[in-house]
Amino acid sequence: MDSFAPPALAMVEKMRLAAAEDPAHAIAFQGAPGANSHRAVLEWDPAALPLPCFSFSDAIEAVKSGKAGCAMIPIENSQAGRVADIHFLLPESGLCIVGEHFLAIHHALMALPGAGPFTAAYSHPHALTQSRQYLRDRNMVPLSHADTAGAAAHVADLGDTGIAAIAPALAADLYGLSIVDENVEDSADNTTRFVVLAPEPLAPDLLDGCEAMTTFVFEVKNIPAALYKAIGGFATNGVNMTKLESYQRGASFSATMFYADIIGAPGDPAVDRALEELAFHCKGVTMFGSYPLARQRG
Numbered sequence: 001m002d003s004f005a006p007p008a009l010a011m012v013e014k015m016r017l018a019a020a021e022d023p024a025h026a027i028a029f030q031g032a033p034g035a036n037s038h039r040a041v042l043e044w045d046p047a048a049l050p051l052p053c054f055s056f057s058d059a060i061e062a063v064k065s066g067k068a069g070c071a072m073i074p075i076e077n078s079q080a081g082r083v084a085d086i087h088f089l090l091p092e093s094g095l096c097i098v099g100e101h102f103l104a105i106h107h108a109l110m111a112l113p114g115a116g117p118f119t120a121a122y123s124h125p126h127a128l129t130q131s132r133q134y135l136r137d138r139n140m141v142p143l144s145h146a147d148t149a150g151a152a153a154h155v156a157d158l159g160d161t162g163i164a165a166i167a168p169a170l171a172a173d174l175y176g177l178s179i180v181d182e183n184v185e186d187s188a189d190n191t192t193r194f195v196v197l198a199p200e201p202l203a204p205d206l207l208d209g210c211e212a213m214t215t216f217v218f219e220v221k222n223i224p225a226a227l228y229k230a231i232g233g234f235a236t237n238g239v240n241m242t243k244l245e246s247y248q249r250g251a252s253f254s255a256t257m258f259y260a261d262i263i264g265a266p267g268d269p270a271v272d273r274a275l276e277e278l279a280f281h282c283k284g285v286t287m288f289g290s291y292p293l294a295r296q297r298g
Contacts, residue, residue, distance in 0.1 A: 005153035028062035028071040031147030034171035096289035099196035115161035122151035123166035212265040233277030265290035
């Protein structure tokens with residue numbers, strides 16, 4: 001926790017103490033107070049106690065150690081794609097996905113009052129990617145930081161009038177910065193999908209009456225057409241696979257893992273048949289859980 005910029009430390013400590021009083025209602029997130037993940041927590045559960053963590057690993061560990069009831073983690077963005085490392089962290093975490101939330105992302109350019117002109121801007125790599133054209137048009141160098149609000153706190157601490165930050169407008173209020181420009185993201189429909197991680201999966205009866213999403217990873221056998229055979233059962237059983245991404249495990253490049261989302265949940269005969277066929281053609285399948293669908297796909 002001591003890696004946050006000094007302007008954020010007092011707020012982080014205050015939020016940590018509040019979460020320690022009622023861990024069951026604490027939701028861990030990665031970033032400094034004012035980050036988009038902080039916003040996502042408050043949208044998901046306005047009564048929650050947000051718990052800032054410096055890294056994704058710290059947020060996951062907060063849940064595993066009982067310091068928080070769950071964690072809210074960004075998993076993909078409509079412009080920048082999947083969030084780095086999350087596909088590796090999820091299988092290792094031992095946690096389950098119990099919900100998803102879509103957050104509209106709007107960035108502001110902020111700096112010390114009266115500062116400018118600017119030669120560079122700090123922000124999270126995803127926010128820099130989402131504002132790439134804006135920065136290029138103004139000849140501003142993108143500088144990477146651990147999170148958006150942390151970048152704002154860092155700029156406040158630097159005291160350099162030639163450096164700005166790209167962060168949610170909330171961060172300007174928290175760190176005494178002035179908003180220079182609003183909505184600096186390159187796409188007006190910029191959206192991030194978050195998942196909620198908890199120690200235990202949702203009970204099946206909690207999904208009664210609602211459309212469900214199920215997330216899992218799998219590793220196919222090293223034989224020709226293995227992927228085709230593994231996922232063919234979803235097509236033949238009419239199960240909609242809304243996401244399929246590959247990533248390498250280890251440095252050998254011989255073990256390809258696949259991350260998948262499907263519409264439906266175990267207990268549905270069609271889903272059960274598809275998962276049974278998947279398992280037959282795979283070295284292993286790890287289920288992350290089923291949870292209510294927050295937004296229609298397609």
